[in-house]
Amino acid sequence: MLRLLPMRALYKPLLSLISVVLVLGLTEGGLRLADFEYSPLEIQVTKPGEEEATTDWRDQHAFEDSHFRFHPELLWVPRPGRSVFNSQGFRGKEIPDEKPADAYYVFTIGDSNTLCNAGGSHWPGYLDQRLRKQHPNLRVVNAGVWGYGAYQGVARLKQILKRKPDLVTISFGANDAHRVLIPDKDFAARKESLESPLFDWRLYQLLLWARDRSNSADDSEVELEDTLARVSLGDYEAHLNEIVDICEQHAIEVAFLTRPFKGKPHKESSWKNWGPAYNDLTRKVAQERGVPLFDVYERFSRQPDLFTGESHFNDDGNRRMAKLSEDFLEENFELPD
DSSP, X not given: OOOOOOXXXXXXXXXXXXXXXXXHHHHHHHHHHTTOOOOTXXXXXXXXXXXXXXXXXXXXXXXXXXXXXXXXXXXXXXOTTXXXXXXXXXXXXXXXXXXXXXXXXXXXEESHHHHOOTTSOOHHHHHHHHHHHHOTTEEEEEXXXXXXXXXXHHHHHHHHGGGOOSEEEEEOOTGGGOEESSOHHHHHHTXXXXXXXXXXXXXXXXXXXXXXXXXXXXXXXXXXXXXXXXXXXXXXXXXXXXXXXXXXXXXXXXXXXXXXXOSOOSSTTOGGGTHHHXXXXXXXXXXXXXXXXXXXXXXXXXXXXXXXXXXXXXXXXXXHHHHHHHHHHHHHSOOOO
């Protein structure tokens, strides 16, 4: 016959359990009050003291920028209604949730040169104004996102399919060339820690922080030869081909744009040392797959006055880009009347 343990025997274990719960609760509360947050995507990539950023800013986009939130495939996506993004996660006027029968949608998919700077103009917006004068049912939707590369471009296109685009323009190659310790595809694989139901607890994040610090004690000593491209040239080519495949499967027309930038690399680790190779691959895939190509780099490479910084257009550049893009689209695609 089973004998019940007396309450006195349960007192100490119960008291210990309550103490542990209280300590954990107080620690969790203290971490929250201190605004402690951590993700396992923070990676040191260059030596401290160098002119360029010393950490991999994919983590910043995914977790620290108030206008983004973490996404397991895209790594970060716009928060609706934040910064330049509308409630649908695009820049500019919203489009109907249900596409009108007579509507024609052009989505511009790319990085910061497509999205353009906050508080300024953007060439897809100017392009929309220009095209709608002759094609009133056409809408240009700016689907660019700061920091995106071709790895994310594939997922961004899949995300946009529900909007039923008729034509997409694709412009990547700059962020893909950035040197990091972990490429985008491996970087995204670390999402398992982030998708845990425990990730909302600061104590869990503290454990991840301790783990990663113990595994990355020598990150501050990383040399250039230890780094890799965010997206390798092989993966970049594969991503472009996958984009074409998806467009063919969904009867979407597609155009490739080379990535514009100005000037020569100012240091050995600059992404511009590798940027031309990505533009070359964009041209190669376009030729092999019969995709119309707008060689933006060539059209702007000798016009540094149209840039702000090394790889983004100023207002004059955005207006020029819109005019050239209009000509390119009119010449290569049958746009609706």
